[in-house]
Amino acid sequence: MEARVAEQATAQQANRRRATLTRESILEAALRLCSPEGGGQLTFSRLGKELGADPTAVYRHFRDKDELVLALADVTIQEGIELARAKLPGGPSEDWRAWLTVTAESVRASYLARPALAVLAAARTTASPSETGSVELLISVLHQAGLPPIEAAECYRSLLDMTLAMTQYTAAFSSLDRSVQEKDEAAWAVKYGMLPEDEFPLLHQSAPRLTELFRDDDQVFRMVLETFLDGVAARIARAGNA
């Protein structure tokens, strides 16, 4: 198998009549397509063009698009985990908050580098074995912080889902047509610019901040994350007192 793959890779270099695909080359090309620079759209025909092969050749390596997407999600998640590991101190430190923050933001960043993939994959369960270690680690960080095991697991699950959901949400908006985005934004700005102060005093006052947040999904995510973590802190304190 190893030898075959190498051989095929060589054949690919030589510009033969038939393109020669591998699982890896396909994944690479697909990831490229998912990024904004790569067009931000994953379709078989684009993928074929990118690979210099017939679009349907991909079906020899992945049963259908779903399987391809799942594989892409897998490498993206792994990438996110590695990103987090690189930014984090070696062992499970006592700073649970930094751990959760960095992990969540790394996974998010990894997905947001390929919005098209985030839209397609975020709601799917990868269940890849590669992440299991990280999950145990994360839960143990929460456990050491003072949460009982089950509650730590619940907390991990909440954080993960929240992060993936917000990421997909952002990606969905950012992979809309520019024109649509601008339409939405214009409508929003008009609406918040014209609020009568006497009828909506608070809204009128915070309108500038709200329009600022409209442009900046990352800021909103960070706020949600911070508030969520404040809640976790409160739970830890409560568990400690009990």
Next chain:
Amino acid sequence: MEARVAEQATAQQANRRRATLTRESILEAALRLCSPEGGGQLTFSRLGKELGADPTAVYRHFRDKDELVLALADVTIQEGIELARAKLPGGPSEDWRAWLTVTAESVRASYLARPALAVLAAARTTASPSETGSVELLISVLHQAGLPPIEAAECYRSLLDMTLAMTQYTAAFSSLDRSVQEKDEAAWAVKYGMLPEDEFPLLHQSAPRLTELFRDDDQVFRMVLETFLDGVAARIARAGNA
């Protein structure tokens, strides 16, 4: 205009050669299609069949699918707000927590009654004037609870985005093919059933709880919401002390 609509509605009853559409009848039919009972898929051809008219007739009333989806989102949001109002005491009470909980869950429920719509619309900004009052109300509840206006607005925005994101996330999964869902679930169960206890002690211990949560997105949402609100409570306390 009023008279015309009534007239057309009558003509619709009588099974004439030409179906007669109105904005309202289209919205109704589309909402039906978005619900699980209605098939859970919104396409022009289905919509045409549902209305007994040519699919392209819809274009006379909505410029494109996006405009239709936005309109559907609008009625869904309004429905959610009304749902919340029905469950809530009259004025802005002192119980900010109940307000936020009920509002978030009502909007979520309203969307989840039409998963197909949630997938399509949750990331879009409606900017409908109908909700403005509710937003002001929500912010004022947070303000009265002790948050400064800007922070109250940020908090509202965070909660809204989090809720919509989690809702879209759930809807995306629930509108997958049964077969795919079951595949995911099976993979998950296998993975968590076979964890070696010595390598993943915490994960092994909380596996049952985690598999339980897999099936129950609503429970996860409630957990996220609770934790988030705990965080808000901490902020309110902090603001009070300052």
Next chain:
DNA sequence: CGCCGCTGTCAATGGCATTGACAGGCTCGT
């Protein structure tokens, strides 16, 4: 040496949103 399986190619299918040409009927101004 010949068979078979792996993998790329090609043509076709069916679903989708969207468009433009057409046509009937209604309203409104005269």
Next chain:
DNA sequence: ACGAGCCTGTCAATGCCATTGACAGCGGCG
């Protein structure tokens, strides 16, 4: 009451999409 013109439904066609089945070359294995 009549005709112009718009409103709105219909039809045919376009182009993108995922997926399938038939076919063909290449390479390895018996």
